[in-house]
Amino acid sequence: MSTVETGTQAEQPLLRDIPEDEFEARYGCDRFTATVLANRYRYTVEHMCAGLLSNAFSIILRDWYDFAATIAGPPRDNYSMPAVSNSLVLFLGTMTDAIRNTVQEYGPEKLRPGDVLMCNDPYRTGTHVNDVNFVRPIFHEEEIAGFVNLQAHMLDMGGVVPGGFSGTKRNVYENGVVIAPQLLYAEDRAVTSGWSLIFDNARFGDVLLPDIKTIYENLRLGERLLSETLERYGIRAFHGAMRYACDIAGEAMHHALRALPDGDYAGEDRIDCDGVDDEEEFTVRVTIRKRGGRAEVDLSGSSRQARTSINAGWLDAKTAVGVAFKFLIDRETPFTSATFRDIDIVLPDGSLVSALPPDGAIFLYWESTMPLVNAILRALEDAVGERAVGGDYGSLSIHSASGATADGTPWATMAQCGGEHGPWGATSTGDADSYNVFYLANNIDPATEAIEADFPVLVMRKEYVADTAGAGYHRGGAAVLKDTLWTEGVEHYSSPMHVKSASGFGVGGGGDGRNGAVWVFEPEAFDPSALIPDTPEAYAGTTPVAGVLDPETHALREDGEYFFFARVPMWQTEPNTVFRYLTNGGGGWGNPFERDPERVKRDVRDGYVTIEGAERDYGVVITGDPDRDPEGLEIDSAATEAKRAEPAG
Amino acid sequence: MLGVDVGGTFTDVVAFRDGRIVTTKVPTDTREPERGVLQGAEELGVDDAAVFNHASTAGVNAIITRRLPKVAFLTTEGHRDILDIGRAWRPLSAMTDPTWRRSFGDAASPLVPRYLRRGIAERMTASGEEAIALDEDQAREQLQVLSRCDGVQGVAVCLLNAYVDARHEVRLRELVAEELGDGVECSISSDVSPLAKEYARASTTVVDVFMKIIYSRYTERLGSGLREMGFGGRLNFADCAAMLVDSDFAMQAPFRIVFSGPAAGTVSGAHFGGLIGDENLLCADVGGTSCDISLVTAGQPFVQTEFELEHDLVVNALSNEISSIGAGGGSIVSISPAGEMRVGPASAGADPGPACYGKGGTEPTLTDACLLMGILDAERFAAGRMALDAAAAQNAFEGLETSIDPDQRAPQAYLMGLNNIAEGIVDIAVKHGVDPRDYSLLAYGAAGGMLLPAALELVHARRVIVPPHPGLFSALGLLSSDLVYADSRSAYTVLTPDAAGPVDEVYRQMEDGLRERLGADAHDVRFERSMDARLVGQTWDTPFIPVPQDTIDAAAIETMIESFHVAYQERAGNRFDALPVQGVTYRVQAIVPVDKVSYPHSDRREGQSLQASRTIQLRDLDGSTYESEEYERDDLRAGDRIEGPAVIREELSTTRVGTGQTATVGDYGEIVIEQGGGR
Amino acid sequence: MHTFPRPAEATVSVAREPVEGECAACGAQELRSYPVLSEGGWFRVVKCQRCLVSKSREPWNLAGSITFLSEQV
Numbered sequence A: 001m002s003t004v005e006t007g008t009q010a011e012q013p014l015l016r017d018i019p020e021d022e023f024e025a026r027y028g029c030d031r032f033t034a035t036v037l038a039n040r041y042r043y044t045v046e047h048m049c050a051g052l053l054s055n056a057f058s059i060i061l062r063d064w065y066d067f068a069a070t071i072a073g074p075p076r077d078n079y080s081m082p083a084v085s086n087s088l089v090l091f092l093g094t095m096t097d098a099i100r101n102t103v104q105e106y107g108p109e110k111l112r113p114g115d116v117l118m119c120n121d122p123y124r125t126g127t128h129v130n131d132v133n134f135v136r137p138i139f140h141e142e143e144i145a146g147f148v149n150l151q152a153h154m155l156d157m158g159g160v161v162p163g164g165f166s167g168t169k170r171n172v173y174e175n176g177v178v179i180a181p182q183l184l185y186a187e188d189r190a191v192t193s194g195w196s197l198i199f200d201n202a203r204f205g206d207v208l209l210p211d212i213k214t215i216y217e218n219l220r221l222g223e224r225l226l227s228e229t230l231e232r233y234g235i236r237a238f239h240g241a242m243r244y245a246c247d248i249a250g251e252a253m254h255h256a257l258r259a260l261p262d263g264d265y266a267g268e269d270r271i272d273c274d275g276v277d278d279e280e281e282f283t284v285r286v287t288i289r290k291r292g293g294r295a296e297v298d299l300s301g302s303s304r305q306a307r308t309s310i311n312a313g314w315l316d317a318k319t320a321v322g323v324a325f326k327f328l329i330d331r332e333t334p335f336t337s338a339t340f341r342d343i344d345i346v347l348p349d350g351s352l353v354s355a356l357p358p359d360g361a362i363f364l365y366w367e368s369t370m371p372l373v374n375a376i377l378r379a380l381e382d383a384v385g386e387r388a389v390g391g392d393y394g395s396l397s398i399h400s401a402s403g404a405t406a407d408g409t410p411w412a413t414m415a416q417c418g419g420e421h422g423p424w425g426a427t428s429t430g431d432a433d434s435y436n437v438f439y440l441a442n443n444i445d446p447a448t449e450a451i452e453a454d455f456p457v458l459v460m461r462k463e464y465v466a467d468t469a470g471a472g473y474h475r476g477g478a479a480v481l482k483d484t485l486w487t488e489g490v491e492h493y494s495s496p497m498h499v500k501s502a503s504g505f506g507v508g509g510g511g512d513g514r515n516g517a518v519w520v521f522e523p524e525a526f527d528p529s530a531l532i533p534d535t536p537e538a539y540a541g542t543t544p545v546a547g548v549l550d551p552e553t554h555a556l557r558e559d560g561e562y563f564f565f566a567r568v569p570m571w572q573t574e575p576n577t578v579f580r581y582l583t584n585g586g587g588g589w590g591n592p593f594e595r596d597p598e599r600v601k602r603d604v605r606d607g608y609v610t611i612e613g614a615e616r617d618y619g620v621v622i623t624g625d626p627d628r629d630p631e632g633l634e635i636d637s638a639a640t641e642a643k644r645a646e647p648a649g
Numbered sequence B: 001m002l003g004v005d006v007g008g009t010f011t012d013v014v015a016f017r018d019g020r021i022v023t024t025k026v027p028t029d030t031r032e033p034e035r036g037v038l039q040g041a042e043e044l045g046v047d048d049a050a051v052f053n054h055a056s057t058a059g060v061n062a063i064i065t066r067r068l069p070k071v072a073f074l075t076t077e078g079h080r081d082i083l084d085i086g087r088a089w090r091p092l093s094a095m096t097d098p099t100w101r102r103s104f105g106d107a108a109s110p111l112v113p114r115y116l117r118r119g120i121a122e123r124m125t126a127s128g129e130e131a132i133a134l135d136e137d138q139a140r141e142q143l144q145v146l147s148r149c150d151g152v153q154g155v156a157v158c159l160l161n162a163y164v165d166a167r168h169e170v171r172l173r174e175l176v177a178e179e180l181g182d183g184v185e186c187s188i189s190s191d192v193s194p195l196a197k198e199y200a201r202a203s204t205t206v207v208d209v210f211m212k213i214i215y216s217r218y219t220e221r222l223g224s225g226l227r228e229m230g231f232g233g234r235l236n237f238a239d240c241a242a243m244l245v246d247s248d249f250a251m252q253a254p255f256r257i258v259f260s261g262p263a264a265g266t267v268s269g270a271h272f273g274g275l276i277g278d279e280n281l282l283c284a285d286v287g288g289t290s291c292d293i294s295l296v297t298a299g300q301p302f303v304q305t306e307f308e309l310e311h312d313l314v315v316n317a318l319s320n321e322i323s324s325i326g327a328g329g330g331s332i333v334s335i336s337p338a339g340e341m342r343v344g345p346a347s348a349g350a351d352p353g354p355a356c357y358g359k360g361g362t363e364p365t366l367t368d369a370c371l372l373m374g375i376l377d378a379e380r381f382a383a384g385r386m387a388l389d390a391a392a393a394q395n396a397f398e399g400l401e402t403s404i405d406p407d408q409r410a411p412q413a414y415l416m417g418l419n420n421i422a423e424g425i426v427d428i429a430v431k432h433g434v435d436p437r438d439y440s441l442l443a444y445g446a447a448g449g450m451l452l453p454a455a456l457e458l459v460h461a462r463r464v465i466v467p468p469h470p471g472l473f474s475a476l477g478l479l480s481s482d483l484v485y486a487d488s489r490s491a492y493t494v495l496t497p498d499a500a501g502p503v504d505e506v507y508r509q510m511e512d513g514l515r516e517r518l519g520a521d522a523h524d525v526r527f528e529r530s531m532d533a534r535l536v537g538q539t540w541d542t543p544f545i546p547v548p549q550d551t552i553d554a555a556a557i558e559t560m561i562e563s564f565h566v567a568y569q570e571r572a573g574n575r576f577d578a579l580p581v582q583g584v585t586y587r588v589q590a591i592v593p594v595d596k597v598s599y600p601h602s603d604r605r606e607g608q609s610l611q612a613s614r615t616i617q618l619r620d621l622d623g624s625t626y627e628s629e630e631y632e633r634d635d636l637r638a639g640d641r642i643e644g645p646a647v648i649r650e651e652l653s654t655t656r657v658g659t660g661q662t663a664t665v666g667d668y669g670e671i672v673i674e675q676g677g678g679r
Numbered sequence C: 001m002h003t004f005p006r007p008a009e010a011t012v013s014v015a016r017e018p019v020e021g022e023c024a025a026c027g028a029q030e031l032r033s034y035p036v037l038s039e040g041g042w043f044r045v046v047k048c049q050r051c052l053v054s055k056s057r058e059p060w061n062l063a064g065s066i067t068f069l070s071e072q073v
């Protein structure tokens, strides 16, 4: 099938304006039914997710919501995706192609009712090997009418690192087992070879088994709901409404693009290094060409792939491009496969975000696609005007740890005890929150009490730090400081990827968020009867994991020395060791010297900004003792006026 | 007996006296809500009443509007931001929206601003060890900071792992009283909701202290006001599951009454359903701004263990699960950027109200659509107290920017509103795995009868039932419930024979405590036990597993384990016998049966058959008009049968019977509408 | 899986091959051929560099330039 585009797109009538009879001819149902069914598809995926969340066993599903559900159209509609669940944004852009690639490689003609296909290969389906796609066809009169799909993170998929979360694995062989498209269930009977492939290569099979069975039940739930819909509305409306839901999204993005000034825009962002050494920085560079309702996003000039598992794959790059565009110009319309209808991505092979097998290992893929989002936010900062968005905390600095209990039972925690959640950048609508899931994801923050009930660790501190947020007319979110005290001997992997340059860049004159760092406090370096203070002096006896720090005091210093995170690939610690994670701050929006002094005073009262910071970053002079008498603070108006009148610099 | 349902706009008062239901509706006084209540009570008279049952939306409204007293929050040092963090996730609508902010976060409208959230030097572990002792000097210093602040009225305390060991919280409560005085209310999380996962426990504790402040003085003033009127009976409050408890008991844990209003409707439905022998109900309360949908199965409302006041603003309280759809009489009709007709969630409210109210509203609403379709009578709306302006409604619809034929706009808006309601109903049915075809749709609220019969076809419910007094049906729920004293304890226990002793002890303690509270009521009390449990390795519980009523021994533990597996398979599709079961929360309810409202019988017709009062013109969905009979509800008698199209009018409500539908009148005057049965 | 070597250069780029002819939409003689990733997966396009209208879009491999050894069995 080859298509030719002709003419300008301006002549296309809006969906809202096409007459009812034409609508019926195009979508096989009236407008009303199409709207009803588009809603039904969104409800269906939410029900599948709710069922999985509340009955899951592994920490990553039950406490993190690390999965997503979608509906896909039939092969002849090219597996278009009319609905995705409210969960990992990271999966939105990958799943349409993932379902198509899985089914096409297996062979759609071989599928039978009651089958479940699985595939987890990052080069075929995006994300990482732990995210297994489970695909179930829906049949109508012996033909495939569509698919219900769950992509869910499995606690382990083999490889050299328990749980897999590490930026130090050097190839696909170290990374974990790759499952090419194959059956897990055939006509609702378990396919033993498929289950064994997982159980014989992955750790924690006793958790995977009930998790996967729960996934299977929720695929069946999705199938039942869609079959009822099919029976009620008929196959023409069923497919027409899928196309309609996609077209609505395609049209919205198209019009958002038209509203953007034509031009060529460039932006970039980088991560510090890979897991081999700190000789090579990795840059993601975009050139956006925008003409009328079309855009082309070219990543030429980006760094080649890294030597360890911090790479992303081509589908992850696609997701990041879609999300960045939606963030800037099309926030409200639901995400579907047609979000990309008028966006072409020009993606060189073997880049940091299009790594190749077997040496371009992919695991911490979001660490590389977050800079891609940032590069686009930066490139379009001026073009979108007030709608510009500053950067978020930029890296999950993901932490994983493992060990064994007294009776030898192995345990592993992942994405719970590092800097996984943090601040966003401010926008035209106001200050940013300080504790969010990063732009490319959406999930649940694991409760401290749930973590402590399961693992030999105490989360001693999880709190915001003053003067870390990017200053602005609207302030960015503040950085999060997290201290975890490990009460037993433990093996850790820590992957802070973005501490050299600001990830939380400001926009429209807003300031950058301060950069974070990671430290290890050995038992002799702190007093266990109290919290470790957050002062420059506290770090003298620490071992830095990563950060730009004073080489002597190990405190943050902008012109300090970079400490390379993977110089110790795996941290083996004594009982009563503390890991401290400080995230990056979020970017500010607009000129901080124009921020209402009352709002600055409120930030001082609330500990987001210090008295010194208020004067330095906002030009607002405040007197009083915010700690002991927070309601007694006062603005020195004369001094503020004078300060704000000083020439910049 | 009296029931009072204090809503945002109106306070509904119902009484059941000498076999008759008496009702009145008075405006709500939002500043001093007890005034409206007392006024309504006076109208109906309370001196002979044995009970006065009360539900209110004052608590939830105070939270949603942030018109809140100043309270502080104490937690383990290093964790004061748990109230800002919530569970971190954002709603579906914000998946790709960088402007999204947590509604209760510091960047938006926090319930407790950050400077009033203070860290206390102390630390317990998950196994109940004291990792850091409580530093009382540091705690006093923090409390002194609060005393320097102007007018802190309450303190919520939630320390990490206090669900395992409460001693630091208990001591802190003493220090709060010492430093801030007895006049400051204090709630501690280990009392309020001793469950793991600190955020939900903390937010529940904060809500509790707010409710203490909001309701304690109100309760006093209400109680004394009633006594002055000669009321000598018992004042009861409905909780979030519309279970009644006496006001003293309610004030010990007032977070449970934060959301008491809507639940009463569900209980009313369950009670009425029992009366007419229909025990599977989809209850739909269509009011001015929303349609509240809930489920009654086998005569029981579906009760959940937590709910959200706003996205992610969690309260750990038993509540009737009610899902609210933005489709009420005042829901605004609009056109989306994609050209789709939208109904709600915005509402014109009571002021300006729908365009046809003529109070300045210019946007069309569902009420305007019903008026233009002829379902509402412009002259007889709200018992004739207000004439509706059809031209204003027409103008509002014509003002929509859409290519849809002007004559079809009102019918399409009506259909879209119906569809939203239908999706909400299907949604709640799916969530609970029930098939709507086994359920009757109970239609109440002032707008229930004019919308829901038309939804019958969309949801495939068995039939629609419009009960008597549909506009005051929720308030009648307050006269439809037993007194229930509930207690629960959380103790994470893997269920093995060894667990029998401790679990037995937990139930014995709770039941002894309740018996003591009940005093004179204790003789005819019935206890009901259940537990929330999970498979080892899960963190979300499967609630309400039945627990044997006798001594918990090894055999009883076996029964509990089996009951869990049976329930789990029913609800989640799988059975994992190899995995141990862990009990989480043990629940007891002490149920004291009390008299309830009974609905008067409708007599069978004798002599002349039912006559329509007149024939009116209705507009069809395609814009064309057709004729319909109009009836008066007061004229209906048990056994009457009406074939659609027809409209049945009563004082505060209208019921529409669609073409092809048949309405029959039941023994209690209820209108039962079924598909077919006609020509 | 095929073996793809890590690029030798520090940065990578997509080559756009010039194609004869003129854009049907804007008339520019700036057509180029290269692969793109969009709705529906990978395509080989011939596209006007001035107005971004495609002269042709041929669906390409499922995984773009990544191919699998099993295809050769």
Ligand SMILES: [Zn+2]
Pocket (backbone or CB within 6 Å): C023, C024, C025, C026, C027, C028, C048, C049, C050, C051, C052, C053
């Ligand atoms: Zn051109």
